[in-house]
Amino acid sequence: MYEIVSRRELAPNIVEMKxxxxxxxxxxxxxxxxxxxxxxEGERIPLTICxxxxxxxxxxxxxxxxxxxxxxxxDLQQGDSFADVAGPLGCPxxxxxxxxxxxxxxxxxxxxxxxxxxxVYPQVKWLRQHGVDADVIIGxxxxxxxxxxxxxxxxxxxxxxxxxxxxxxHGMVTGLMKDLIENQGKRYDHxxxxxxxxMMKFAALATREYGIPTVVSLNALMVDGTGMCGACxxxxxxxxxxxxxxxxxxxxxxxxxxxxxxRQNMYRNNPKNNPETHKCKCHG
Amino acid sequence: xxxxIPRVAVREQxxxxxxxxxxxxxxxxxxxxxxxxxxxxxxxxxxxxxxSCPVHINIPAFIHEVAEGNLAAAASIISADSSLPSVCGxxxxxxxxxxxxxxxxxxxxxxxxxxxxxxxxxxxxxNASTLPLPEITPNGHRVAIIGSGPAGLACASDLARAGYDxxxxxxxxxxxxxxxxxxxxxxxxxxRIVAREVEAVKRLGVxxxxxxxxxxxxxxxxxxxxxxxDAVFVGSGAGLPRFMGIDGENLNxxxxxxxxxxxxxxxxxxxxxxxxxxxxxxxxxxxGGGNVAMDAVRTARRLGAEAIIVYRRSxxxxxxxxxxxxxxxQEGIEFRMLTNPVRxxxxxxxxxxxxxxxxxxxxxxxESGRRSPVAKEGSNFNxxxxxxxxxxxxxxxxxxKTTTKGLETNRRGCIVxxxxxxxxxxxxxxxxxxxxxxxxxxxxxxxxxxAAKAIDEYLKSK
Numbered sequence: 001m002y003e004i005v006s007r008r009e010l011a012p013n014i015v016e017m018k019x020x021x022x023x024x025x026x027x028x029x030x031x032x033x034x035x036x037x038x039x040x041e042g043e044r045i046p047l048t049i050c051x052x053x054x055x056x057x058x059x060x061x062x063x064x065x066x067x068x069x070x071x072x073x074x075d076l077q078q079g080d081s082f083a084d085v086a087g088p089l090g091c092p093x094x095x096x097x098x099x100x101x102x103x104x105x106x107x108x109x110x111x112x113x114x115x116x117x118x119x120v121y122p123q124v125k126w127l128r129q130h131g132v133d134a135d136v137i138i139g140x141x142x143x144x145x146x147x148x149x150x151x152x153x154x155x156x157x158x159x160x161x162x163x164x165x166x167x168x169x170h171g172m173v174t175g176l177m178k179d180l181i182e183n184q185g186k187r188y189d190h191x192x193x194x195x196x197x198x199m200m201k202f203a204a205l206a207t208r209e210y211g212i213p214t215v216v217s218l219n220a221l222m223v224d225g226t227g228m229c230g231a232c233x234x235x236x237x238x239x240x241x242x243x244x245x246x247x248x249x250x251x252x253x254x255x256x257x258x259x260x261x262x263r264q265n266m267y268r269n270n271p272k273n274n275p276e277t278h279k280c281k282c283h284g
Numbered sequence: 285x286x287x288x289i290p291r292v293a294v295r296e297q298x299x300x301x302x303x304x305x306x307x308x309x310x311x312x313x314x315x316x317x318x319x320x321x322x323x324x325x326x327x328x329x330x331x332x333x334x335x336s337c338p339v340h341i342n343i344p345a346f347i348h349e350v351a352e353g354n355l356a357a358a359a360s361i362i363s364a365d366s367s368l369p370s371v372c373g374x375x376x377x378x379x380x381x382x383x384x385x386x387x388x389x390x391x392x393x394x395x396x397x398x399x400x401x402x403x404x405x406x407x408x409x410x411n412a413s414t415l416p417l418p419e420i421t422p423n424g425h426r427v428a429i430i431g432s433g434p435a436g437l438a439c440a441s442d443l444a445r446a447g448y449d450x451x452x453x454x455x456x457x458x459x460x461x462x463x464x465x466x467x468x469x470x471x472x473x474x475x476r477i478v479a480r481e482v483e484a485v486k487r488l489g490v491x492x493x494x495x496x497x498x499x500x501x502x503x504x505x506x507x508x509x510x511x512x513x514d515a516v517f518v519g520s521g522a523g524l525p526r527f528m529g530i531d532g533e534n535l536n537x538x539x540x541x542x543x544x545x546x547x548x549x550x551x552x553x554x555x556x557x558x559x560x561x562x563x564x565x566x567x568x569x570x571x572g573g574g575n576v577a578m579d580a581v582r583t584a585r586r587l588g589a590e591a592i593i594v595y596r597r598s599x600x601x602x603x604x605x606x607x608x609x610x611x612x613x614q615e616g617i618e619f620r621m622l623t624n625p626v627r628x629x630x631x632x633x634x635x636x637x638x639x640x641x642x643x644x645x646x647x648x649x650x651e652s653g654r655r656s657p658v659a660k661e662g663s664n665f666n667x668x669x670x671x672x673x674x675x676x677x678x679x680x681x682x683x684x685k686t687t688t689k690g691l692e693t694n695r696r697g698c699i700v701x702x703x704x705x706x707x708x709x710x711x712x713x714x715x716x717x718x719x720x721x722x723x724x725x726x727x728x729x730x731x732x733x734x735a736a737k738a739i740d741e742y743l744k745s746k
Contacts, residue, residue, distance in 0.1 A: 027500065027501055041559055042558075044560075069559055084457040084494070086496075088500055223550075224546055224550070226455045227681040228524070229540060230540040230543055259634075267561045273561060
């Protein structure tokens with residue numbers, strides 16, 4: 001069992017949890033993910049690691065309620081436990097392979113959207129620890145949906161935008177990216193985009209115009225998450241790749257996003273995914 | 285004469301009923317049936333069945349004890365060579381191994397060795413509390429086992445008996461490897477058989493830690509250098525599912541048999557009390573002819589789909605166990621032989637609506653000795669379906685290879701290991717599907733036991 005040592009709501013339906021998982025905390029690297037299972041009847045759900053603390057033996061997860069299993073996760077309280085937390089899974093960010101001098105010569109832009117903001121944080125934090133100040137665009141529908149802004153400000157240069165203009169730049173992340181590059185004289189050698197699939201698609205289209213190499217982190221459906229089932233396959237540069245062992249990060253200019261979005265919704269209308277109709281044992 | 289007795293038929297669930305449930309198909313023998321069937325064995329002086337058994341169980345000896353009613357003695361004879369008789373009695377391809385070379389089979393039907401092994405194994409599970417535990421003298425050495433499938437369980441069990449302090453690390457949340465994620469409940473009951481075989485291994489003092497992905501959570505180097513293990517056995521199993529590389533394979537409604545079976549077996553998706561969804565559609569086509577294909581097609585049938593096997597060779601070449609093919613046909617599975625998919629077609633929303641196939645004919649034998657299928661030009665036709673399940677085997681998971689220095693793999697990505705399980709890295713041993721590619725439970729179990737012997741010799745000589 002893996003105890004939730006702290007829990008806080010970051011925004012409506014978005015919850016952060018620190019979970020006791022000492023082995024994972026010691027081996028986790030930026031860019032990797034975990035599989036969690038709330039209870040013996042639960043699904044195995046992949047979640048990107050948002051932070052890790054080897055000295056406390058904890059990993060941090062941020063989850064947005066969208067269906068049955070994410071609701072079960074977010075219903076857990078401090079002191080409750082997950083039945084299973086397994087990881088870290090997937091490949092660490094490619095940036096970790098570069099020598100510090102190379103990294104310090106690069107201008108790196110992160111683009112984070114919605115619940116994808118927290119997973120950007122460990123990468124930006126890692127870069128700061130290696131002497132790199134990255135720019136981070138954080139986009140949200142509205143001011144009250146921002147997460148991890150203060151954390152991100154402590155490790156990088158943050159630029160905010162909202163769809164409704166309630167805070168920061170009025171517009172989408174692609175609009176703010178354009179503003180930074182075309183009006184504020186910014187130039188970037190590398191871009192990392194993490195967020196909803198649709199946002200990653202359009203952010204990657206924009207960076208392609210500017211010729212900026214771009215990495216995206218895909219949140220494909222998974223069952224085992226360890227390289228066995230193939231549910232997470234995506235098409236990258238015309239080849240089928242497995243997100244769980246070859247990803248989750250891929251070249252954003254080569255991912256077939258339309259296919260990835262279609263595959264992500266494969267079980268959306270399954271009656272089991274609806275907390276109203278699916279009654280599992282644990283909820284009586 | 286003993287051999288005039290016909291082979292004792294085994295009781296099974298009615299096909300029409302079992303096609304709608306996940307209960308075990310075969311009920312197995314009762315005591316009287318087992319003793320009668322055992323009495324058919326001729327007790328050959330040079331038993332061909334023993335040579336055809338991958339782990340050389342002393343078959344005539346255990347069958348003799350069954351005939352005499354000495355089940356504890358029978359169990360003890362089997363346990364000298366096999367750690368998982370209840371499992372192997374259910375899933376071994378007996379018709380190409382022991383039973384395939386039984387002399388009774390020349391003129392009539394072979395002794396039902398598999399069913400007798402299962403009978404003894406199940407008796408041993410039921411009576412485990414009455415059987416004496418072996419005396420174990422701890423020797424102070426620690427061994428880590430990666431994977432809790434048949435290879436890992438067998439290796440752990442032998443090492444524990446020899447006095448080693450053994451820990452199994454399992455990546456998934458459940459113990460048993462392919463026995464829990466791959467083979468369906470209706471062939472191998474999880475609670476009644478697998479869980480209790482695992483309990484038997486734990487009673488020997490073996491520790492099992494789930495949710496540990498060796499290569500990620502901890503590396504083999506960490507196990508040896510930091511965690512204090514003296515040797516490691518890698519029984520991590522097969523890996524990534526293979527696909528055909530044809531158009532439409534990433535449409536919604538197409539999955540690997542591994543995914544389909546993992547949802548059903550490991551995640552209990554067929555049970556409404558569990559959260560994991562599964563989709564078998566109205567008409568499911570399973571591509572392949574092995575045991576995994578049979579398991580997938582029969583699972584789809586049980587979930588209410590009309591279910592079809594598409595296989596590129598003829599029925600004679602089906603690699604699946606004869607009993608599974610027989611059971612599948614009884615359950616109403618349609619077999620389309622000499623048929624190969626060329627494309628999967630989707631509707632406007634990206635869901636499968638059919639699979640285009642081409643007729644095949646058998647040509648010259650290939651390197652496997654089987655006649656190789658050749659496409660008949662222009663014979664393309666369509667099968668309407670809303671689900672396609674690919675059961676084409678697996679290629680090894682790259683995780684352990686890429687995170688372990690000095691561990692060589694061959695060009696197929698399988699770990700290089702000799703007959704005894706020695707790899708190219710000192711102190712690291714391997715066996716089962718991780719070495720051979722997808723094979724059988726009994727071969728994996730046998731490899732685990734050989735490696736246990738090699739590990740014992742290695743650590744004693746250190």
